[in-house]
Every structure is written in structure tokens, then in C-alpha cells.
Amino acid sequence: MAATKNSKRILLVSADKAFLQDTKAAFASSEKIELVVVEKNVGDLRAEIQEADCGAVIIDMDAARLDEIDALQRITRRLEGRAPIIVVTQEFNAAAVRILVQLQIADFLVKPITTADLVRSCIRALQGPGREENAESQIYTFMPAAGGVGTTTLTLQTAFQLHNSMTRGASTCVVDLNFQQGSCAEYLDLEPRFDINEIENQPERLDRQLLDVMLSKHSSGLCVLAAPTRPSEMRSFNTDVVVRVLDLVSAYFDNVVIDMPRTWFPWTETVLLGSNKLYIVAEMTVPCLRHTQRLIQAVYETAGKEVKPNVIVNRFEQRMFDSGIKQADVQELLGEHFVGGISNNYRLVREAVDRGVPLHEIDPNANVVNDLKRIILPEEAVVATKKSRSLFGLGKGLLRKAG
Template structure:
């Protein structure tokens, strides 16, 4: 019998398994998100003529060693699902049972033990998409290019339409928190040592601060970069936030951290911020190629030349020079406004709160609109 019943109108995950550990994995993750309920039952009940499997939004069926697939009632039970996606979970299967799984036309087939990303993929399918949120990563090609400022502006821009998580993965400085004067005092030691402890309750505790609809996660922990569990911590943090929020903005340093490739590969959009001098452009070109290699192409990558104003004539480096060097046919620009940004930092507010009509703010918003426009208007 089911151990729990969902509230009316709540999405439900039906999990049919004798594996208590597997059920606990899903129960923990659903508790983290708070966005769905789970109904548990034994695999045998899936075959029952009275089973109400069509009432679930998604079903996870643990077939163990595959013996269940040979039950004569199995296909009839599958036909009753009425379009409900089925995820098959199993141990290693013999070739003939693998063929039986393929014939089921399941939405996915996962082999135990399941990893965190497997659980995330299953829950994302219940949300009705391959990703439960949209992730935008912003990277500076060189120090001082302005990536942190743009990440803050991106978070503030999106927060006008809904809740946004802004994640600062520059653990060396925690620049986003410093900018908004929201340093995090939570002792991360135990969480860093065991990232699996990170859950929805801890997310609220480690949050550096909140401005209206913008939740900030920023930590000044230089030692974290070298911790053996740093990659698991960073990816676990992002995993939970993408389940909680429809929009996640990441301020990612261009360092060769263990999580760099994972983050850019799974981001919906990547923004590279650079300056237009010879040294900075050389770094921008290397970073662009590195991001393209991680993502398998240039799709979803946008470029912003910050602190830049091209004149009609007499530019030391022209727009065409930049396009030729980077191997692109388009990029955006934003002007330098030292006084505006200094005032914003000193007051720990967003540049648009200092002056929404400043040239830098208008140009940055025009760029952000090109990245987020369709997404923002769809809310």
C-alpha cells in the first residue's frame, strides 16, 4: 500500500521498488524541492489489476534483475498508464532482458546505483522538460572585465519578473557578496566535508542574503577551491538551486576549477565579458575556445565588450578587428562609467538603482534583453 497520499493538485511521483535506499533517495530530493509528492509501493502492485498508475505524473519502476519483465501481466499494466512517462530502474541485466526493456518504450532506463544527476533528470522529466530551470553563466575573460557587475545586473533584471538565484562560484573572493555587503557568516566546514548533507533547509541557512526576489549565494572561502569535495559541493549546490528556481545566474571565474566544464556544459546561456585591449582580447579568445570545446559548439554563447566605446573613426582597435580576432560576426558593447559603478559599490546597490538612465545601465539592459528577452516575456 502507498505510504503517503498526495495533496489535491500536487504533482506525484509513483515509485515502485523494494529498494528502501532508492525510495529514500527520491524522498529526500522531493523534500528538498517541496514541489511534488511521492507515492511508494511494491513492484508487484504495479501489476495489480486495481493499480491506479495513470494518476501519477511520472512512474519509476524498479525491475531489479528483470525477472518481473517476464510476468504475463506486465504489458497489460504498461498499457494502463495512459501516457504517463515510465522510468525503468534495474540492476545489470542479461541481454534478453535488456531487449525486453527496450520494447517497453520507456522514457528512460537507469542502472543502479543512481547518481545525483540521475535523480535530477527523473525529477526534471516530471516537471515536463529536460531541465527544471534556465541557467545563465557569466565569465570574465580577465580580472576586472566586469563579469561580477554584469552577473549582479542580470540577477536584478530577472528578479523583476520572479525569484532568481545568483550563485557566486568565485570562492577566492566572494565578490558578489562583498559588492552587496552581504558576507556569509555560516560555517560551511561540515557541509563542504560532506556535500550530500546540503538540502533545502541548509540552502536557506547558507544564503548570503536576499534583495526582493533575488537570493544570493556567495562565500569567501579560498581553501574551498582545493578541497577534495569542492566539485561535489559546487555541483550539489547548483543541483538544488535549479530544482528550486526557474532562473539561476552564475558568476563563474575563468579558473580551471574541477567544476568549470560541468557548469558551462550544462548552462543554457554562457556570457563572456571582456575588454578591448590586446592582452584582454587574447585572453577572451582562449576563454571562448575553451567554452566552445566544453559545450561542443558556439550555440548559446554571447559576448560583451565591456568598458568600450567605438568611435566612427580613429579606433586603436576597431569592431572588425575584434570580430576577426575572436572569429565571430557579432558582439555587444557597454561603455565605461567609473563614477556610476563606484557609487553603486560604495552604497551596496545595483547600478540601475543609482541611475536607470545612465548609458552603461541602458546598454547593459539592452544586452540582457537580447539574452533574456524571450524568457522574461514568457513568464
């Protein structure tokens, strides 16, 4: 049995340089998985798999060739079930399927494949058979309480944290529902490819193949569904279109992270009701926090008690002895809805946006990254110092004074 420290190591066997490059890029940003590459044909393998001491194996092969099937059989005998095998093949036929099933291969994928599908298959193989086959996608929705509060930044960073998590599934898709002026794709220097006009009158046309064409794909394997912005076009879309999009995305991704517009549309209620987690992003000002209160009430009036809004206060900066809003004030105003604050780190966020990269790529231990992880993935959050735990400092009770 492989050692625990190696249970998240994946061995990739392939002679396809393009496939090797894409797969390396897909796993490059993961802090949880180590990818070990053997650039060989499966028939040329000797003892590399045993020596790698890995938790899972990806074998790129031609399942139509008998010599490569024989090589795969030898590998399965040597592993004796110690590590699941994922087969990637160019050609597929019924005979190959029967053989792979008989060999108890964990999964098999046919080229061309998306990196998201490959990453998802790998994580499921590492997690083992305990994971439910039809586990539902988890949907995280972010709503701004005001303009410019940093909702898109938190949406994308949440998506990366979920995508790299070992406890929340394998694949993640960001859906930018701000059709008029969304910027999720631009924040990652990606081209928005979602042509909503193509399916507006026939939502049923959107299938897995068309969705794959319309997805913008980050090198990490994270996918983004975003439409080109239309600043001069203020219009709503039929609820059926949005429902079809979210149904299809949630069917193919373990995690769906939604960036909502500030404006409410006829489909807003549907999105809220379909969300597992709803986060309202606010900032540390009295007007914004008051509006957050009203927004919480609006969510309850629209979607009922089935949806609980969680409030994240973004860009908090409190200096010692400085006057300002205290944590106790926020908790008194928002009660159980307040789930945490995010430190103000303008320089880091600005650099990430300008370079089109995620925050953790610049500084994986940045206060913003750790603050958000404590909220989204508390079970995986790094133990913080006493200073970073106390997000809110001393200050006057402005909210209480405001009544």
C-alpha cells in the same frame, strides 16, 4: 476583466506589520509589478478588492479559523475567477488544504516564507496556467577573460534584470563560485553565509532548509549564495559539492546566474555543460581579446559544441577620431560569438559598488543598464537612440594589424 494596464497590479491583504514590510521591500525594485496594500484582517474586507482592479491577490490569513475561511469564500465568489488568489497562512492542516483546493486557490504558502518564494508564486499567478509547472530553471554563467574586467558587476546586474523581468520567471539566485576571492555579496552589502565546509564531505546534507539558511537575501527578493572569501586558501572542491549546490538552487529558482572564477577547476566543465547561456566578459584591449579567442577554443575543447560562448566586451569608450579598436575588428576576430558591448561608466559603477546597491537603483536609464538589457533581455530592452545603438566608433584596425 481587469484592464491590461492593471494586469500586473497585486493586492496584498494583511494585518501582519512585519510581513507587510518584508513584502513591500521584495517588490520595491520591480518596475513591472505594482503592489497595493490593504492593512486589514481578511474578515474586515468590504469592497477593497473589487476597487483595486488587480491582476492577483495575496491574502494573509489564519486557515484554521472558520470565520476567515468564510471570508475567503466570499472573496472568491466576488472575484468570479477574474484574479488568482495566493493564500499565506501561519497554521496549516489537512482540512484547510482541502478547502483551499476546492476554492481553486492559485497557491498557498506557510509562514515563515522567503520573499523569493512569495515573488515566484505571484509571478506564476500573473502568468496564468499557461506556464509549465515543471519548467526548468535557466542558468546564465559569466566567465572573465582576464582579471578585473567587471564580470561580477555584469553578473549581478543581469540577475536583477532577470529577477524583475515579466518574461523570464519570478525568482533569481546568484551563485558565486569564486570561493577564494568572490565579491558578489559584498557588492550588495550582504553577509556571505554559504559555509561550504559544512557540506564538503557530505554534499547530500544540503537540502532546501539548509540552503535557505545559507542564502544571503537582498531586499528586492534576489538571493545570493556566496561563501566568505579566503584569499590565502587556494584549493578546489569536489565536483559533487558544486553539482549538488547547482542542482538544488536550480530546483527552487527560475533563474540562476553564476559568477565563475578565472581559474579552471575540475568542476568547470560540468558547470559549462549545465548552462543555458555562457557569457565571456572581455575588455577592449588587444591582449584581452586575443586571450578571449583562446578561451573560446578552450570551452569547445573542454565542453564540446554543445556550449556556445557569447562574448560581452565591457567598459568600452571610444571618442570621435580617436585611434582604437573598431566594432568591425571585434566582429572579425570573434565572429558570431560577439553579442555586444557595454559602455564605460566608471563613476556609476564605482558609486553602486561603494554603496552596495544595484546600478539601476542609482540610474535606471544608465547606458550600462540599457546596454546589458539589450543583450540579456532584447525583447524588453528600451528602444535606444541612434547614438547609444552605435557602441563602437571610428578607429584603426589594431587587431588586423596585430595579425
